[in-house]
Amino acid sequence: MSIIVRPSTKADFAAVDSLLARSYPKLLKSDYAPSVLVTALPIISRARPGLIACGTYYVGVDNDQVLAAGGWTRDRVRADKGHIRHVVTDDRALRRGIGRAILGHTIETARQAGVIELECASTLTAVPFYSSVGFEVEEDMIIELAPGIQFPAVRMRQVWQ
Template sequence: MAEAISLRVATPEDAARVSAVLAASYGTLWQGAYAAEALAAVLPLVSRARPELLASGRYFLALNGEVLVAVGGWSLEDPATGRAMPGQGHVRHFATHPGHLRRGAAGLILRRCLAEAEAAGVTEMLCLASLPSEAFYAAQGFRTLRREETRIGGRIVLPSLLMRRGG
């Protein structure tokens, strides 16, 4: 029988495990949505755990026993500007290991993020989503506002979607 998924707050010591899930997820799920050349350039940049998120107390690990199956979190600060706007929060660096898709792990993390954000006074949650993740966020009540061209590493541009829940 499969073990239940549990959540815990990430710590800086989880960086290698988080990076492994990010790399497996993005490296697999983004294929076909983005050009191979763009992926080769961008994956090393986006599949690294962010130390500020790991230390924030707002980044979570979903575990099946001891196996890390999904990661994600939220912040008050806009990841692009570093500024916080009253009532606004941001979904941050979500990923599910491709071997554990559609088992509820990312949804469990997102619900925890949304509940914490609401308790902190957030009424509008924004997400800059990859193209393949639009359906996941839509199923969680997010609406696509517009397509964005996200610059990564100063030189690589990837299409993404600005999505919103609430507000």
């Protein structure tokens, strides 16, 4: 397997959307109650066109197949702070270093852009993954996805100078 990590483009929208829709239900199943997933998945497992085209969202591709995606965006208040965004790995390609390649590229490009702090709202499932690449748990949090639809998550942070 030879993964190529590159910035996503509008042409990747359908592949990322399909990846999220296929993988999130399987990956999150063991850590979330069905009652949470039934309301949250239709919201969180959809690609966002603005994010796909932002220039700091990346796809991991092998043989023209998108196997992972994720990226970062700059904080609206602090120029030296960024936010990890919508990271996903194909559930059939776990433990092959693809997610780590995406996140490593994301961290490196954020650093090169002058970011000294990255924050993420991790799913309960992904906490060990983010911890393995240097993120520290800050606090449990609830994300209000829509009125009455709450999603448990964990705020994590990585800071460097």
